[in-house]
Amino acid sequence: MEDPENVQFDTVDFSPKVTEFKDLTDFLIRYCVATLGLPQTMFFDESASNRATMIGKIQLAISTVINPLREQFGRQICDQWYQRWFELLYKDTLRF
Incomplete structure (x- = not known):
């Protein structure tokens, strides 16, 4: 046990x-978004940024x-192959 006289208290x-x-x-989130080009929806909820949500969903659907x-x-x-053969067979015809 400690001696009560030797105990030191700090705030x-x-x-x-x-x-x-x-x-x-x-700041760190904005830095990550700016550096990596990630949509903000990766970090925020949908109510925080509607445009970023839309862009993120579009990019996700495209990819x-x-x-x-x-x-x-x-x-x-x-x-x-048939388009190439068609062009070869009818190359002398003016209209297909």
Whole structure:
């Protein structure tokens, strides 16, 4: 046990610095968004920024749905041979 005469007391500030922490968090989020080009919806809820929500949803739809379909249809069309044969067979005809 400690001797009560040797015990030392220090004051500790238990009041959190909420506003400073919030400002720092907002700054870091804006820095990440500006640096990485991420939509703000990755960090905020939908009520915070409607335009960013819309842009994020559009980018997500383009990258996950539309681009794979474009690539798939592009491969299918490129693999089709009948258009090339059609052009070779009827190249002397003025109108197809």
